[in-house]
Each structure stands twice: as structure tokens, then as C-alpha cells.
Amino acid sequence: MRNWNRQRVAKIVIPIAAWLIGIIFVIPILYMVLTSLHAPQDAQTYPPSWGAPLTLENYSSLFTSANPITPALINSVITSVISTLLVLALAIPAAYALAIKPVKKWSDAMFFFLSTKMLPMVAGILPIYLFTTQVINMPDNVIVLILLYTAMNLPIAVWMMRSFLAEVPPAIIEAASIDGASTLRILTRIVAPISMPGVAATSLICFIFAWNEQLYAKVLTSVAAQTGPVFVNTLIQTEHAYLAELAAGATLISLPVLIAGFAAQDKLVQGLSLGAVK
Amino acid sequence: MASVTAPPRTRTEPAATRPPAAYKKWGRESWKLRAPLLPALVFLIVVTQLPFVATLVMSFMNWSAQPDAEGRSFAGLDNFKTVFTTPAYRTAVLNTIEMTVVVVGVSAVLALGIALLLNHAFIGRGLVRTMMIAPFLIVPIAAAVFWGNGILMTGFGLVDGVLGQLGVPGAQDIAFLTDHPKLAIEIELIWQWTPFMMLILLAGLQSQDPEVLEAASIDGCNGWQTFVHMTLPHVRRYLELSIVLGTIFIVQNFDSVLGMTGGLNSTNIPYAVYETFYSAKDYGVASALGVVVVIGSLIIATFALRVVSSLLTDEEASR
Numbered sequence: 389m390r391n392w393n394r395q396r397v398a399k400i401v402i403p404i405a406a407w408l409i410g411i412i413f414v415i416p417i418l419y420m421v422l423t424s425l426h427a428p429q430d431a432q433t434y435p436p437s438w439g440a441p442l443t444l445e446n447y448s449s450l451f452t453s454a455n456p457i458t459p460a461l462i463n464s465v466i467t468s469v470i471s472t473l474l475v476l477a478l479a480i481p482a483a484y485a486l487a488i489k490p491v492k493k494w495s496d497a498m499f500f501f502l503s504t505k506m507l508p509m510v511a512g513i514l515p516i517y518l519f520t521t522q523v524i525n526m527p528d529n530v531i532v533l534i535l536l537y538t539a540m541n542l543p544i545a546v547w548m549m550r551s552f553l554a555e556v557p558p559a560i561i562e563a564a565s566i567d568g569a570s571t572l573r574i575l576t577r578i579v580a581p582i583s584m585p586g587v588a589a590t591s592l593i594c595f596i597f598a599w600n601e602q603l604y605a606k607v608l609t610s611v612a613a614q615t616g617p618v619f620v621n622t623l624i625q626t627e628h629a630y631l632a633e634l635a636a637g638a639t640l641i642s643l644p645v646l647i648a649g650f651a652a653q654d655k656l657v658q659g660l661s662l663g664a665v666k
Numbered sequence: 667m668a669s670v671t672a673p674p675r676t677r678t679e680p681a682a683t684r685p686p687a688a689y690k691k692w693g694r695e696s697w698k699l700r701a702p703l704l705p706a707l708v709f710l711i712v713v714t715q716l717p718f719v720a721t722l723v724m725s726f727m728n729w730s731a732q733p734d735a736e737g738r739s740f741a742g743l744d745n746f747k748t749v750f751t752t753p754a755y756r757t758a759v760l761n762t763i764e765m766t767v768v769v770v771g772v773s774a775v776l777a778l779g780i781a782l783l784l785n786h787a788f789i790g791r792g793l794v795r796t797m798m799i800a801p802f803l804i805v806p807i808a809a810a811v812f813w814g815n816g817i818l819m820t821g822f823g824l825v826d827g828v829l830g831q832l833g834v835p836g837a838q839d840i841a842f843l844t845d846h847p848k849l850a851i852e853i854e855l856i857w858q859w860t861p862f863m864m865l866i867l868l869a870g871l872q873s874q875d876p877e878v879l880e881a882a883s884i885d886g887c888n889g890w891q892t893f894v895h896m897t898l899p900h901v902r903r904y905l906e907l908s909i910v911l912g913t914i915f916i917v918q919n920f921d922s923v924l925g926m927t928g929g930l931n932s933t934n935i936p937y938a939v940y941e942t943f944y945s946a947k948d949y950g951v952a953s954a955l956g957v958v959v960v961i962g963s964l965i966i967a968t969f970a971l972r973v974v975s976s977l978l979t980d981e982e983a984s985r
Contacts, residue, residue: 394889403788409780410794413857417800419824420812434838435827478709481702491699497707499971504714506967508918510936511956512717514724514943519717539713542706602807603920603936607944617807621925624811631815631822638808649803650796657869660862661907665869 551663552586810925870904
């Protein structure tokens with residue numbers, strides 16, 4: 389009898405608690421979106437002008453102002469997409485060597501990859517800055533960012549891809565190779581189909597981390613190669629009402645990540661756990 | 667492992683037709699196996715490890731890019747002395763430790779609680795899960811600048827405004843960012859990273875065999891006993907994984923400090939390195955600070971790798 393009561397209480401309390409916590413976590417985002425839809429003078433009042441008329445003028449002014457967001461968005465797309473492709477090109481063969489036909493001491497190699505991820509990016513930033521500005525004379529260049537983001541995401545991608553490729557049963561590969569199938573055929577007909585979800589999860593995570601990166605982008609770019617996250621920071625212009633446009637910029641650059649993340653929630657989990665969770 | 671997989675393949679090849687190749691087989695085979703690994707390894711060493719070597723060299727040099735600075739010279743340990751004797755740098759080290767411990771600790775506890783809630787079936791669970799994930803999907807610098815300017819800003823921030831509408835006297839003047847800068851950053855980071863940890867923990871909980879839990883409840887275990895003896899041991903590795911990954915990201919946090927307080931009474935090591943080289947242009951001291959960060963990270967990494975290695979050794983044993 390007591391047990392039955394407990395279950396009944398849990399049935400009421402758990403949904404209420406969960407909904408409450410969910411709402412608390414999402415409020416800052418809803419308020420950011422609301423602020424982005426208010427006119428600049430309505431967006432920064434005390435107390436907040438909750439019912440002020442909604443407008444899209446902040447979004448349009450992001451694109452039409454003297455210093456538009458468009459080039460920064462294009463740079464963000466270029467660096468994120470190309471670095472993700474490069475990461476895949478390097479990580480998939482490496483993961484193959486670590487999972488399908490593991491080389492000796494494969495776990496040592498795995499730990500080397502992971503340990504590079506644990507060293508703070510900031511500790512290497514000064515030589516990189518001096519090298520790009522004074523040695524190869526490529527300041528403010530997206531190519532530099534692409535290479536850095538590739539290195540930044542490579543360890544995660546190797547870990548993820550290895551765990552997905554380890555799912556491929558070795559017996560199938562062995563059997564195919566005894567039957568005379570070439571390595572290429574084994575890769576395209578057996579390994580690729582099984583590991584495709586892993587490639588998708590890896591791409592998603594690498595894209596998100598590259599899209600989000602701000603420290604390297606801020607230090608190594610100024611105008612030509614400026615990315616979205618750096619641009620948003622420049623929207624803080626305290627001499628006039630700036631909050632509405634700042635909120636619009638913050639919402640706009642988060643939109644691709646939000647859409648991709650929501651659309652592929654299960655991939656997100658696989659990726660965040662380095663492939664440990666399937 | 668290579669020695670285990672290689673013999674069956676050699677047997678399938680007609681050894682008589684190419685005798686010289688058979689002698690070289692071993693060396694060639696292992697290089698064929700290793701070759702796909704090399705591009706990634708070489709790329710990573712060049713792009714991430716060489717800069718660290720350069721940082722190490724520069725940390726022993728007098729090197730300032732200020733216009734009135736003297737030329738470069740060997741500095742011995744002077745830069746390290748500066749790092750350890752300047753109160754601002756010591757504070758940065760302490761701030762980094764404090765913020766990491768608080769954020770990771772609170773996020774882990776919150777995440778476990780929320781994951782346990784979401785592990786139950788209820789109306790709208792999918793929607794609540796989606797709402798919970800959202801903070802992690804906001805670009806970190808965008809989240810930081812909006813928390814700093816739209817939510818915690820004195821006067822027109824959301825918190826001051828709501829407190830004022832609730833009738834709190836003087837709410838308009840509450841200066842959260844300048845009075846409690848570290849707490850402000852910690853709250854923002856907890857908001858952003860709890861969802862990350864929750865996702866990993868929830869996946870861990872959902873991988874638990876429901877039949878085991880059912881058996882426990884039939885055997886008369888109450889909820890608490892089941893949680894402590896069955897659920898907690900099961901999610902432990904997921905908890906460890908989320909703590910390790912969370913620590914890696916939060917130790918390196920730069921965006922929240924830049925976007926919310928601009929380093930005011932809340933400078934952490936990444937921000938201090940950035941400021942020392944970008945604003946003060948003291949390359950020697952910035953490099954020494956970088957070396958200190960690397961040593962600190964190596965200590966954390968040793969612990970972290972041990973945790974992660976348990977994931978791998980389990981797997982290696984089962985291969």
C-alpha cells in the first residue's frame with residue numbers, strides 16, 4: 389500500500405520537477421530571442437518591456453549596417469566545413485589503423501591523441517601568432533584557422549571514429565579477404581556502411597566545435613578572416629542602445645548549431661561521449 | 667595485435683611465385699598497417715606539439731614587443747619568478763582551480779539529478795530533454811555576452827528587472843557582474859555545461875538493463891537501495907567520463923571571462939595568458955605562464971587518462 393502511494397507521488401512530482409528545471413534552463417534563451425525581436429530602445433529598459441511590439445529590424449540591420457555580419461558568417465561556414473572535411477580525411481584512416489587491424493600499442497597512440505586535447509590551446513597560441521604574422525606572413529587568413537581547427541578536433545574525431553569502426557566484426561573482414569576481396573572493396577562495401585552513422589556523429593561534433601571557437605579566431609584574425617563568434621563580440625557598442633542587435637547576432641550565429649543539434653540529438657550524445665555511448 | 671592478424675593472410679598468398687617479397691613481408695606488412703595512422707600523427711605533432719616547444723624556449727627569454735622594450739635575450743628563470751611572485755598571476759591560478767571545481771562539481775550533481783528525472787517516462791519528456799540540451803547548443807561567446815549584457819547587467823538586465831517587478835528595493839542597482847564576477851561566470855558555465863554532462867549520464871542510465879532493476883524491485887529493494895547498489899555503479903563510468911571531459915573544456919574556458927566580466931576580478935589562466943601577450947605584449951612572461959598551464963594540465967591529464975583508460979582496457983580485454 390505504501391509502495392503504491394510512493395509511486396503515485398513520483399508520477400506527479402517527477403514531471404513537475406522535470407518541466408520546471410527544463411523551463412529554468414531554457415528561459416535565458418527565450419529571453420535572448422525575445423530581446424532580439426524588440427526595437428533597440430525597448431530592449432534595454434528597467435524593468436524589461438515585456439509586451440513591446442515585435443520587429444525583425446535587428447536582424448535586417450545585422451546584414452545591412454555599415455559593418456555587416458555576412459562576411460563573418462561566410463568565414464565561419466568556410467572554416468567549419470573545410471576543417472571538418474580535413475578532420476575526417478585524417479581521422480578515418482587513423483581510426484582504421486587503430487580499430488580494424490590494430491597496430492601494436494594502439495592504445496598508446498589513442499592516449500597520445502587524447503593528451504594533445506588536454507593541453508590548453510592557449511599555451512601554444514603565442515608561437516602560432518608569431519609564426520603566422522612574422523614568419524609565413526599570413527595574418528588574418530582563414531587557412532590558418534582551418535588548419536588549427538583541424539588539429540583541435542582531430543583527437544576527438546580519432547577517438548570517435550575508432551569506437552565506431554571497432555563495431556565492425558573482424559570476422560566479416562577476415563572472411564571477405566579470404567574470399568579475395570580487395571582492401572578497397574572491403575572498405576567501400578563492408579566498413580563504410582557500418583561506420584556511416586559514426587561519420588555523421590563525428591562531423592556534427594567537429595562542425596559545432598569549429599563553429600563555436602573564438603580564442604584563436606580573435607587573436608589570429610582582424611577583418612578579412614573574422615568569424616561569427618568574433619563579430620558578435622564587436623556588437624557591444626555602449627554609446628547607443630546595443631542589446632537588441634547583440635541578442636539578434638547571438639541568436640543568429642547559434643541558429644545553425646541549435647538546428648543541427650536538435651535534428652541529431654542521438655548523434656550528439658554519441659559524439660560527446662567520444663563514441664563510448666552508442 | 668598485428669602478429670595475430672597477419673599469419674592467416676600470408677597463408678592465402680601463393681608464396682612460391684614471389685619468394686623475395688615473402689622475406690620482406692613482416693616489415694612491409696607492419697608499415698602498411700601503420701601508414702594510415704601517420705598523416706594524422708604527423709599533422710597533430712606539427713600543429714599542436716611544435717608550438718609548445720616554441721613556448722618552452724620563449725619562456726626562458728626576455729622578449730617584449732612593446733616599442734620601448736630592449737632586444738631579446740636569455741632570461742633564465744626570471745619569467746617563471748615573475749609568474750609565481752606576481753599576485754595577479756597567482757590569483758589567476760587560484761581562480762582557474764576554483765571555477766573549474768565549482769562548475770564541474772555542481773554541474774555533475776545537477777546533471778545526475780536531471781538525468782534521473784528524465785529517465786522516467788512522463789508527458790512531454792522529449793520536449794523537456796530538448797529544452798535541457800538547448801543551452802549547450804548556444805555558441806559559448808554568444809551565451810557569455812548575452813548573460814553579461816542581457817541577463818546580469820546592472821539595470822536593464824533580466825535579473826535586476828524581475829527582482830524589481832517582484833518588489834525588491836533597489837533592484838535596479840544590483841551589480842551582479844562587478845560584485846560577484848566569479849559567481850556570475852560559474853552560473854553561466856553551469857547553465858551551459860550541465861546539459862552536456864546530463865546527456866552523457868542519461869545515455870548511461872538508458873543503457874542499464876531494465877530487467878535487472880525489475881528483479882531488484884521484486885526482491886524487495888526500495889528505490890534508494892536500487893539507486894546506490896545498482897544504478898550508481900552502472901553510471902559510474904559515465905559520470906567519470908562526463909567529469910573528465912567537462913574538466914578539459916572548463917579549465918580552458920576563455921569565452922565566458924571575456925564575454926561577461928572582461929577579466930575583472932575573475933581572470934583565469936587562459937585569460938591571463940591572452941592579456942599578457944595581447945595587451946601587455948610581454949612574450950616571455952606569457953610563455954612562462956603557458957608552460958605553467960601545460961604542467962598543471964599534465965597533472966590533471968594523468969588523472970583523466972587513468973579514468974579514460976579504464977574504458978579502453980575493458981574493451982581491450984573483451985576483444
